[in-house]
Amino acid sequence: MARYHIETYGCTSNRGESRQIESALRDAGHYKVDSPDEADVAIMNSCTVVEKTERNMLRRAKELEDETADLIVTGCMALAQSEEFRDHDVDAQILHWDDVPEAVTNGECPTPGPGTEPVLDGVVGILPIARGCMSDCSYCITKAATGKIDSPPVEENVEKARALVHAGAKELRITGQDTGVYGWDDGERKLHTLLDRICTEIEGEFRVRVGMANPKGVHGIRDELAAVFAEHDELYNFLHAPVQSGSDDVLGDMRRQHQVSEYVEVVETFDDALEEWTLSTDFIVGFPTETDADFEQTMALLRETRPEKINVTRFSKRPGTDAADMKGLGGTVKKERSKAMSELKMDVVGEAYDAMVGETREDCLVVEHGTGDSVKCRDAAYRQIIVQNASEHGLEPGDFVDVEVTGHSTVYAFGDPVRKRQPAD
Structure with missing residues (x-):
């Protein structure tokens, strides 16, 4: 869980985007602080109306960079003139509004509020299907807040999904700390069963997006899960499987439980089952034990699997975690690796979207x-x-x-x- 500070500049639309960002951060268990020097991450939602505004944005970004551990810049100037921040040596992640909440998590599992009650937001129904996870990642503080996986019965989640659809939801977002291990506490992973029943038993026209599922949990049910995706048009052909590193050595130090080969096997299974789908994944760069060779393996994995949605996060220490006691890499190393991976990310993602033009x-x-x-x-x-x-x-x-x-x-x-x-x- 992170402490965040957010500053919003410009119009009503920007203020609305900031409210959405804050809502997502609160849902993920992060909490707001009043000043950047108290924060793990500062978020600046920027404006670019006139030249004077641009100068003010650059000046404030430099100030925030000095006052906080990590800086994220989003908003109009970030999207329209991202090169200005780089030209002025602002050490920040430049992100679209929608990508800010995931970037704050530092690779940690999302942490919703107490319980697993569904929420209807416009036409989006948010359904937490379980609480907790089966992982013990060395860098993640979330586990202390959530504990082991606790999965309500499939029937209960189907009824919650039905209630959301009947209340007007057109998109169901299946969420949890790790949706791939849903049911593990009952002796059997049941995500594919739950998704099949939602799609076959609930009347109405809607879509379903499956939230974060760690590669280890998905790997054991990859064939069954891919088959359910292939069968039901209600399911978005989308999977968020955060690999975090392309090095088995680093994954071991992170205690991520999966190996790179298992992640690749998941990707290959979905490639075989679906004509078109979106792979979403996360990478942590600059983990304390990450060598140059480890980082190159991560870059190679990105090139090989070519995910279309990628969250790149520089490692930062969370108090009370084992990784916090490790001797960290220098800020310059993390900055250089983050920049290199972010540039590759933009090439990979841009290629995918460019191929859509004209369709x-x-x-x-x-x-x-x-x-x-x-x-x-x-x-x-x-x-x-x-x-x-x-x-x-x-x-x-x-x-x-x-x-x-x-x-x-x-x-x-x-x-x-x-x-x-x-x-x-």
């Missing part, structure tokens, strides 16, 4: 309003497509629409609607 993606779900008069849509592989001038097209969250992809901004696409339909009753 028509069918039955995209309008999930939420974006900045200004835009909406955020998700295609079958959970890729994000932004449609501008949404009101002119009569698009609202919950609509299904065919979208022609007209361009991209590396980590998401832009598109024009070609056919809208209301979901079937």
Whole structure:
């Protein structure tokens, strides 16, 4: 769990984005502090209206860099003029609004509030299917807050999912510290069973996104899980399996339980089962025992598996964890490795989105309003497509629409609607 400080500049849209960021951080167990020198991470939601504003943003970013352990810059200036921060040697992660919450976690499991009660937010239903995990990662403080996996019965989660759909949810987000080990405490991993029953037993038109599932838990049910994804159109073809390193030595020091080969086998199984899907993963760079050779293995794994959603986090110590007692790498080393991996990430992700340009993606779900008069849509592989001038097209969250992809901004696409339909009753 991290202490965060957030500063927001600019318009109402930016303030709205900051509220969404803070909501996600609170749901993940992080807590807000008033000043950057108290924080593990500072977040600056930037503005770029005029040249004077830009100068103020750069100045404040440098101040925050000096006052906190890690800095994340997001918002309009970060997205439109990211090179300005780099040119002025601002040591920060430059991220889209949507990517900020995951970047704060330092590779830790998400930590929702007490219990596993579902939440309806617009047309998005959030369903925590269990609490706790089976891991004992050396860098993660979350385990102290959550304990071992505690899985409610499949029937109970199906009923919660049904209630969310009946209440208006069009997208169900299956969440947990590690969804892949759901049911392990009862002697059998049941994620694939739960997903199959949600898709077959609940009436209505909706989509399901599966949240973070560590490679070790997924590996043992990879064939069954991939088969369920292939069978049901309700499931987004999307899997978030955080590998964290491409080196078995580092994974051992992290106590991650899986090996690189198991992660690769999961990827290969989904490649064989699905014509198109999105692999999401996380990497921690600069772990105390990570050598140059270890880092090169991680870069090679990124190139080999080519995930389309990648969270790159510089290692930072969490109090009370075993990794906090390890002699750390210098900040310069972590900065250089983070920069190199982030550049490779942008190449890999940009290539995937560039390949979409000119295609028509069918039955995209309008999930939420974006900045200004835009909406955020998700295609079958959970890729994000932004449609501008949404009101002119009569698009609202919950609509299904065919979208022609007209361009991209590396980590998401832009598109024009070609056919809208209301979901079937």
